[in-house]
Amino acid sequence: MLEHHVIILLMIAGAIVAMELEDMLSSVIALGAVGIGLTLEFLLLRAPDLAITQLVVEILSLIILIRATVGVKLPPEKVKGRIGYFLFAVVFVVAFLVFSYRALGALPAFGSPIMKMGSLYVKEALAKTGAANIVSAVILDFRGYDTLGEATILFTSVIGVLAIVRKVGRKP
Amino acid sequence: MSLYALCFILFSIGLYCLLVKRNLVKKIIGLGIAEYAVNLFFILLGFKENAEAPIIDKYAATQNFVDPLPQALILTSIVIGLGVMAVMVAISVRIYEKYRTFDIREIRRLKG
Incomplete structure (x- = not known):
């Protein structure tokens, strides 16, 4: 039970790193780390076919994304005028989390499908x-x-x- | 239950990245994170305590398997995700070759 929590928390950390890094190549590689965590989690959840497929797809998508980011030079991102977008996105995400938390009660308990x-x-x-x-x-x-x-x-x-x-x- | 909540948090990180970031590659990364979270959620729903992977063994005759149906559906979904990501990256590479930027605010030659 604990190992699932640890791996999903690692995936969340990798996702935050992938989102916030400035360098695009680094954030693509952090996305690869999230995918490898998903592979481990599939193995722990008794889904070996999915783990194999996820590993192959992860490597392929890493190669494709590196093709998009290699040799790209971007100026640093300007931060003015984005408070409205930021507030809108935060309200949207919080509303999603509240509704999904309400919906959790209707799901069957973990481990008994x-x-x-x-x-x-x-x-x-x-x-x-x-x-x-x-x-x-x-x-x-x-x-x-x-x-x-x-x-x-x-x-x-x-x-x-x-x-x-x-x-x-x-x-x- | 807490595992489901963590899975929802992972999805909302992807959703936030998709909404706020203005770099096209960052948007693709956010969509990928959300897709991972959805796949993981389905497999979590099909998990059964103390059960085996759904492969029938002649010598260990047990019928106590995890649910094979979500695994089969998510196997399809993973491969489709790769196809969608390939098309998005191809369009982004073309846009970079034409406009020399990934910022969606600068890509507006068709506007007005």
Whole structure:
């Protein structure tokens, strides 16, 4: 129980560092630290598939973000005229926290999930699909159309990135 | 319960970063933090005390698993997050090449 608290507090600290640092490369690397903390937390929460995927995605997104920040020189940020934005954002975030704190009472307690659909999957996965890993049985068999949609989105985003960054055929 | 509250705090840090910062890369980082918090919240909801990872073992015949459904959904969500981040970074790099800045107040050549 305590280890979850420690890791999530470390993630919060990393997120604050990533938000407040001036240097963009440093804040991108702090975001990587938050992602590695999330990987550890997935391992502790008995989700090894998610931990593997999160590690790979974390490394890839770190590389992509470093491509955006390397060689960039920015003047220091001016701070005038932002008190209105600041107050608006603080009010918005505090309202979100108050509402979510009120909603906490309706959730099931930590460590005892409802598992209305999950228990059905656990019972029938091996007999119906023959897969020993229940998560892969769900994503590839019970909810295969979701995975098809995911592959479509990934393909579309690759096409989008290629269309944005390519240089040939562009008029000066 | 306190774990859920910490998860909400992590989400609100990302939300604050998205609202207040004017650097495009900082905004992308804030969106990433909020996405991490949402993924973590779903997995926290599916956790079960003293249960195993949802992989059936022939030799240790137990049916006491954590909930596999949120894990399958979040597996999809993580990969989609990578695609969204790649598109955002590509647009930001193009904007930097054209305007030489990441500040959203300076990017207004189309305005008015």
